[in-house]
Amino acid sequence: MSGPDLSGRHALVTxxxxxxxxxxxxxLAGAGARVSLAGRRREPLAETAAALGAQAGAIAILDVTDRAAVAAGVAAVxxxxxxxxxxxxxxGRAASGPFERIAAETWDDMLAVNLTGAFLVTQAVLxxxxxxxxxxxVNVASTAGLVGYPYVAAYVAAKHGLVGLTRxxxxxxxxxxxxVNAVCPGFTETPLLDGSVATIVEKTGRTAEAARSDLARANPMGRLVTPEEVADAVVWLASPGAAAVNGQAIAIAGGEVMTG
Known part of the structure; x- marks a missing residue:
């Protein structure tokens, strides 16, 4: 059986x-959609666009926390x-540290990027x-939007907010x-995870390999999630076959978190 067909659709990914x-x-491009890209830095967006070939749409350089920039970027796209x-x-991005040491600026940044950004872009497109x-x-949340984790209180609060906004x-x-749906990845092989590993190494003196192994063990499958596995779920939610799926927060974490 062939996968979802999104031909004739235009997607925007922040x-x-x-x-x-x-x-x-x-x-999304592989499923036939034309895909536009948004982010703060042109070079990585251009690299992604080059990989999309003929399915590449527009590129918008914007900060999702800036209402005026979002409105202008969506209009241009x-x-x-x-x-x-x-x-x-x-x-989105993540910051870690003990709750009592979270600076007000860090709290504000976590909410702005992970929650308010989705609110602003959705308001512009809806x-x-x-x-x-x-x-x-489709909102990319996290298992941190479904359960609590220590030392990432601001991130957890923001992702819980994103799941609530979705519903x-x-x-x-x-x-x-x-x-409107959300995907909630567990620990996934991304630059964001690399940052988490670096923090663990700095705080504990453990090796990066040991830190990565500990994160993988949180997944009952004993491994990290791949970005492609998250992407496949997003494509399905965007497809006609998911027309009756609404308000869901789907955990992609190998069974680490089970929703019912």
Missing amino acids: GAGSGIGAAVARA EAEAGPVSILVNNA PGMLARRAGRI ALALEVARKGVT
């Missing part, structure tokens, strides 16, 4: 320069590549989807041709 975002962009019918809110009565929104908006648009 944080598309590397990791999960780049994998999602490649997977749609002017160049057409109305966005699939939105993947992937932009009116067009509602007018056309067709659209798919609330899904109910608002359920009868308007738009679905």
Whole structure:
């Protein structure tokens, strides 16, 4: 059986320069969608676009926490590549440390990038989807949006907020041709994970290999998730076959977290 066919659809992926975002962009393009890319740095976005070949859409250099930049970027993307019918809110970053040492600036940054960014980009794209009565929104959350983890309180709070936003908006648009879902990866082989490993090495003096092995053991399968596995789930949620799936937060973590 062939995979989902997204021909004729235009997708916008934020944080598309590397990791999960780049994998999602490649997977959507492989399913036939035209894929536009957003992020803060042009060079990695250009590299991702080059990998998409003829399916590459527009590139928007923007900070998802800046409302004016988001509005202008979405308008430019749609002017160049057409109305966005699939939105993947992937932009995010993580900071770690004991709760009592979290600076107010770090707290604000975690909420801004991981939660407010998705809110702003969705607000910019959603009116067009509602007018056309067709659209798919997929938020890249985390298992940290489903359970708690120590030493990442701000990140956990932001990702829980993103899952809550997903569920609330899904109910608002359920009868308007738009679905809203989240994917919640566990520890995944990305530059974000590399940062976590570096922090563990710095704090504990352990080797990077040992730190990575400990993170892998959190997954009952005994390994890290790949960006491509997350991307496959996103493509399915964007496909016609997932038309009845709405308001879900799907854990992609080998059984580490089970939702019911």
